[in-house]
Structure formats: structure tokens, C-alpha cells
Amino acid sequence: MYKTAVAVAVTAMLGYSIISQSNPLAAVQQFTEAAFYSGFHCQPAPYTMRILMLDPLIIHLENFITPEERRHLLEISAPTLERSKVAAKNGSEIFSTYRTSLSTYIDREDAAARCIYDRVSEFQGYEPVDNVESIQVTAYAKGQQFRNHFDWYGSDANVTKDRITTFFGILEADCDNCGTHFPDISANWTGLDERWCRIVDCDAEALTVLPLPGSALFWRNLHMDNTGDRRTRHAGLPLSRGTKTGLNIWTLREIESHSLVADQQ
Numbered sequence: 001m002y003k004t005a006v007a008v009a010v011t012a013m014l015g016y017s018i019i020s021q022s023n024p025l026a027a028v029q030q031f032t033e034a035a036f037y038s039g040f041h042c043q044p045a046p047y048t049m050r051i052l053m054l055d056p057l058i059i060h061l062e063n064f065i066t067p068e069e070r071r072h073l074l075e076i077s078a079p080t081l082e083r084s085k086v087a088a089k090n091g092s093e094i095f096s097t098y099r100t101s102l103s104t105y106i107d108r109e110d111a112a113a114r115c116i117y118d119r120v121s122e123f124q125g126y127e128p129v130d131n132v133e134s135i136q137v138t139a140y141a142k143g144q145q146f147r148n149h150f151d152w153y154g155s156d157a158n159v160t161k162d163r164i165t166t167f168f169g170i171l172e173a174d175c176d177n178c179g180t181h182f183p184d185i186s187a188n189w190t191g192l193d194e195r196w197c198r199i200v201d202c203d204a205e206a207l208t209v210l211p212l213p214g215s216a217l218f219w220r221n222l223h224m225d226n227t228g229d230r231r232t233r234h235a236g237l238p239l240s241r242g243t244k245t246g247l248n249i250w251t252l253r254e255i256e257s258h259s260l261v262a263d264q265q
Helices: 005-014 067-080 111-123 194-198
Strands: 035-037 040-042 048-054 057-062 102-105 136-140 146-149 161-176 180-186 206-209 216-220 234-236 241-254
Touching: 040 111, 048 206, 067 111, 067 136, 067 161, 067 241, 111 241
Parallel strands: none
Antiparallel strands: 035 040, 048 057, 057 216, 102 136, 136 241, 146 234, 161 216, 161 241, 180 206, 180 234
């Protein structure tokens, strides 16, 4: 049972239970698992959870992806990276100048990917793995970016499922000006613990999360009535130097109905 109002609020916004610690603000709950897939041992990932925002719900997960998983996914994805596409309203994928990175999808039966699916499932209250889209690796070099966009489809899309949540993980990063930017979420870190500045850009006026290798950023895309939350508009900033490789992990749910008015709020 949750023992603080904050934990109750987090559970209500997410739509399912994610933690059972007595003090969620301490943000030190560790999660582990042990499984074997095709000889690949799913190592425990004792990640640390820090709540960045309650509404919309945004959580930073440090050490969510193990070093072994990172090395494996970087190795197998490199040969198949190609120009990235974006999701169209009918659910198909198309090329767009909004997104200039490279990307590739990981085979769902890949051993390391299955370890991550299990972790993503458990974090979301044992969400069925079948509801999680195939993991997408996305790589950025100097000047490449993904301009402001939503991960959810919205009421005018010709789809029956929508992306209720997003995980964006970091496999590697050695870059400048390369965070994940939420232009519609104001941020003022003045007077707060300076350790936040290792995770976020404390000088930015809008929430900008830095790419820490092994970490993941989680957020909920939809309101509780399944309409898109426009505050979750975000961008992968154009790198001024270096490279960054991340993971997109989206969870789909059947959507009974949308409200266009609510989507536009």
C-alpha cells in the first residue's frame, strides 16, 4: 500500500502500481530480475527512480539498462541503421525532415531485448509484453535531431491503439546540446539540490533531460480518458558535437474513444 499522498498521485496518473516503497521521494527503490534467454543472462538492474514531474507523470530511471545490454544492442544495431521515419496518422511510417537521425528495430526474440521487455513490463505493473512495441534503436550524430513532436497519435488518427507511455533509454552518449527537451513544461531548478544538474539542464527554461548512458526517461503520453497530453510534446535536440544512441520503447493500449476537443487542450 502506498503510504504518502505523492505515491497515491503517481499511481493514479500512471493507471497502475509501480512502486511499493514507503517513501517514494527518496527515489532509491531498486528493482531486480533474473532470467535466461538463449544463453543471455538477464543481469539485475538496480535502477534508481527519480520523479521529475507528477503531472504530466515523468520519471527518470538511472541504470535502467545494464552495461551488457547496452554493448549487445549497440553491436547488433550498427549494421542495420538507416534513415529514421516518423509515425503517420494511419499508423504507417514515413520519412520527414523533422527527424534526421538513423534508426533500426530490434528483433523481438533478441535475448537482451527480452530482458528489457521484462523490465518495462514489471515497471508498468506487469503490463503484457505483447502491448510493448518492438524496441527501436535511434542514433544521432552532429547536427541530427528529432524536432518537437508527440508520441501519441490522437483523435484524428486512423488507429485503434495508442501509445499510452514512452521509455527513452540511452545506450551511449558523448555529445553537447543533446538532451530530450519538453518545450511546454517550464522548469526552474534554482534553489534545488545541485545534484539535479547531473540529470537535467539546470540552465534551461523548459524541462531538458540529459542523456546519461544506461538511464531511461519514462512518461505517460495520454490523460486518464485516453486523450493525448499536449504537454508531452518533446524533441531530441540537435547535437552541436559528438554522438548519441538511444532506445524508443512505446507501450500500446486499445483506445475505445478519443475526444478531439480534449486532444487540443
